[in-house]
Amino acid sequence: MTIAIVDYGLGNVGSVRSAFDRLGVRAILSSARDELAAADGLVLPGVGAFPAAMERVRQRGLDLLLHELVEEKNKPLLGICLGMQILADSGEEHVKCEGLGFIPGRVRKLDANDMRKIPHVGWSGVSVGQAGQPMFARMAPGDAYYFDHSYYFDASRECRAATVAWDGEIVAAVVRGKVWGAQFHPEKSQNSGLRLLKAFCLMAVGKEKQ
Amino acid sequence: MNAPRLVAAIVVRDGLHVQSIGFRSYLPIGSPVESAREFDRWGIDEIALFLLDDDPQANRRLVAEVSSAIAVPLAAVGGVRQISDAKAYIAGGADKIGLNFALAADTGLVRESAALFGNQCVVASVDVVGVEKKSLRWDYWRKQASSQDAAAWVGELEEMGAGEVLLNFPERDGVGEGMDVEAIKEIVDCTNLPVVALGGIGITTHAEDCFRAAAPSGIGVGNRLAHFEQSILLFKKALADAGAPVRAGVKSNYTDSPTDAAGRPLKKPESFLGDLVFQRIEPETI
Numbered sequence: 001m002t003i004a005i006v007d008y009g010l011g012n013v014g015s016v017r018s019a020f021d022r023l024g025v026r027a028i029l030s031s032a033r034d035e036l037a038a039a040d041g042l043v044l045p046g047v048g049a050f051p052a053a054m055e056r057v058r059q060r061g062l063d064l065l066l067h068e069l070v071e072e073k074n075k076p077l078l079g080i081c082l083g084m085q086i087l088a089d090s091g092e093e094h095v096k097c098e099g100l101g102f103i104p105g106r107v108r109k110l111d112a113n114d115m116r117k118i119p120h121v122g123w124s125g126v127s128v129g130q131a132g133q134p135m136f137a138r139m140a141p142g143d144a145y146y147f148d149h150s151y152y153f154d155a156s157r158e159c160r161a162a163t164v165a166w167d168g169e170i171v172a173a174v175v176r177g178k179v180w181g182a183q184f185h186p187e188k189s190q191n192s193g194l195r196l197l198k199a200f201c202l203m204a205v206g207k208e209k210q
Numbered sequence: 211m212n213a214p215r216l217v218a219a220i221v222v223r224d225g226l227h228v229q230s231i232g233f234r235s236y237l238p239i240g241s242p243v244e245s246a247r248e249f250d251r252w253g254i255d256e257i258a259l260f261l262l263d264d265d266p267q268a269n270r271r272l273v274a275e276v277s278s279a280i281a282v283p284l285a286a287v288g289g290v291r292q293i294s295d296a297k298a299y300i301a302g303g304a305d306k307i308g309l310n311f312a313l314a315a316d317t318g319l320v321r322e323s324a325a326l327f328g329n330q331c332v333v334a335s336v337d338v339v340g341v342e343k344k345s346l347r348w349d350y351w352r353k354q355a356s357s358q359d360a361a362a363w364v365g366e367l368e369e370m371g372a373g374e375v376l377l378n379f380p381e382r383d384g385v386g387e388g389m390d391v392e393a394i395k396e397i398v399d400c401t402n403l404p405v406v407a408l409g410g411i412g413i414t415t416h417a418e419d420c421f422r423a424a425a426p427s428g429i430g431v432g433n434r435l436a437h438f439e440q441s442i443l444l445f446k447k448a449l450a451d452a453g454a455p456v457r458a459g460v461k462s463n464y465t466d467s468p469t470d471a472a473g474r475p476l477k478k479p480e481s482f483l484g485d486l487v488f489q490r491i492e493p494e495t496i
Contacts, residue, residue, distance in 0.1 A: 012300060013303075015303045015305075018303070022281070049327065094325065117403060119373050122215050142458055148331075191494060195496050
C-alpha cells in the first residue's frame, strides 16, 4: 500500500514519513494529482498558522483536488495537528479564514487561566467517544499522545472521536466517514501514535477488522 | 494536568554530543544521533538539541538525521539567524525552533516565525543567572550577566509571540548540584507560557525538588542521562513518587523498586525475583 503525504510547503513532513517507515508502509510526499489519486490514503500534516496553511493549499489548487478525491472518490484522509484544524469550516488564528470544510465546526483560540498555560503542550491520554472506536481500535492501556497547540477545533458533536482534559474537555480527534483528524501528533507519540497510524492504514485498505 | 515532560538536552559541538560545563568547557560523549535514538527507546518525552556549531549546513543535516531516528518531539535550539534557518529545521523534522541570542539582535524573528509556524513552534531560550538575589538575563556573547531582569525579558518574549520558554542556568550547567528552583518558580508564576527548566540536575532528587517547588511544564536533563544507566526510567519513578502524573512511555519501569539516597535502584528481594520466573511477559504490539 502507499500513503501520500500532501505537500503544501508547510509542515513537519520528515517525521510523518519516518513514522510510516517504522510501520513498513511506503509513504511518498507529493502534491501531484496522479500520485495523490493513486495512493491508498492521504495524510495532511501541519505545523504552522491556519491562514498561512490555507493560502498555500489554495495556491497549489489542493483544496479543489482534495474535495474531489475525498468527497467524490471517498479517499481516506488523516489530518494531523494543523492539518486536522484546516479540515474545519473556518478558523480564527490571527485573522478569520475559511477552511476545507470536511468536518463541521470552527477552530478557536484556547483561553489561558491560572491553571492552564497556553499553548497546551505535553503528553496526555484521551477519552474516546463512540465515533472514535475505529480510530482508536488499537489503543493500549496507558497510551498518551503529544499535544502542542494554541487553538482547538470546536467540532460538531457527532464528529468528535476523542477528547482531552483541558478547562473542561476539548476535542483531541475528529472523524467523519473516512476523514480522520488528530489534534495531537501521532508521528511524535512513540508506539501510541504508531498504533493510530496503523489503524488508519488498515482502514485505508479496508482491513480494519484484523 | 498534563504529565510534566522529561526533556533530554543534547548539546552538540563539532558535530559531537558533548557534556557541557558552565557554558565554557565541553567533554565529548559520542554521536548525537545515537544518543537521541537511545533516549527515545527508553521513553524520553522530548528532545532538545542545542546546536553550538557555526555551520548552518551541518546543523540542518543533523536536525534531519536526529528527527528521522526518533518518534518524540524535537526542539532545535541554536543557529537560527534568519527565517530560512528556521524553515530548514522545520522541514528537516524539528517540531520547534529555539531562539536565543538571535533575539538580542533581531526580535522580529519571533514574530516572523510565529506567523509562519504558529506560536507553539517558537521556543524562547533564556539563560538566567542569580546576582544578589535577583534573576538576570545572561549575555551569551559577553559571558556575563546583563542588567535585564529575566522575568521581564520572558514577559517581552511572550508579547512577541513565543509559545514556550526554555530556561537554562549557565552557573549550574554541568555542576549537578541541583536546580535554581526559586528562580524557576518566579518565572513559571509570572508567565502564561509553558516553561521547561534545565541546568543543575545531578541526581533524581533534584528533578523531584524542582517539580514540587515550581511545577514547570518540563524538566530538562543533560549529562545525567548520558552517564547513568536506566536514568530515564529512574527520573520518571522519582517524579511519579513526587506526585507528578508522568507518562510511562515504555513498558519497563521502577515503580515498585526501592532506591538509595542517590536515586539508584537497589536489589529486589529474592522472593520477588524468584516469582518473576513464572510470569509471562507479553511483547508490545503496534
